[in-house]
Amino acid sequence: MDPMKAQQLAAELEVEMMADMYNRMTSACHKKCVPPHYKEAELSKGEAVCLDRCVAKYLDLHERLGRKLTELSVQDEEVMRKAAAGTG
């Protein structure tokens, strides 16, 4: 599989991945930061601060885990190829 094809496939999958990530992020940060006790429509200062921090951490986590996952995947692929070459 050449990089061009991989890039195209990634571009297609990315939209769905982004939408899923966004949904999960909003749901998780909402559960963490906004207690279900709605007295007013506006976000208070504490809640706004908490949401900022939550989103920043979530995106940071997403990036780091993505990098680590690709690293592990490359390593695994190497090992598998060696094993296949060894037995093949």
Place this chain on the structure above:
Amino acid sequence: MPCFNMAAPTESTDASLSFATGQSATVSSAENVSLQYSLLLDHLIGDKRQIKDLNPTVMGALPSPRKTKEEKMIERGMESCAFKSLIACVGGFVLGGAFGVFTAGIDSNVGLDPKDPLRTPTAREVLRDMGQRGMSYAKNFAIVGAMFSCTECIIESHRGKSDWKNAVYSGCVTGGAIGFRAGLKAGVLGCGGFAAFSAAIEYYLR
């Protein structure tokens, strides 16, 4: 391990491959599939991913017009601790002034001449007394209000929650700071008193 055999019949490596075996690809085509996987991951979440503009509309939220830079700046300013304590200061000043003028009418000891205790004070004396009391009360209220609002905003920003405890903590800090000038015991009393007062107000408001 049955799943091990199913997924990769010629595999003999250890648990570090556990997530690769989750691909459910046989080894004969494993090279193709796993190559795809890591390459795909690279483009999707790894280093070769495209820099995307994180627009909420694209990611699945409701489409809404983007806020302009000025709008964001103004909103950020209005939510800041400095602006809130300024509002509290001005409000405290006005309230204190009104309160002082009002109590000057009730509790007046103006124009008391020891030689002639029944003399009615002149209008100028009364007005001056009202003005002084009003100003003194206004300044005190303004300072207390600004301090309380500032500490509450800082504590709320630090905790990241907005509940009744913020007001109690900042009440203790404000009362303690005011009372501390008269000694440690007065500071502790001030802390306790103001915190209790804040708790009562919060209970009433929530």
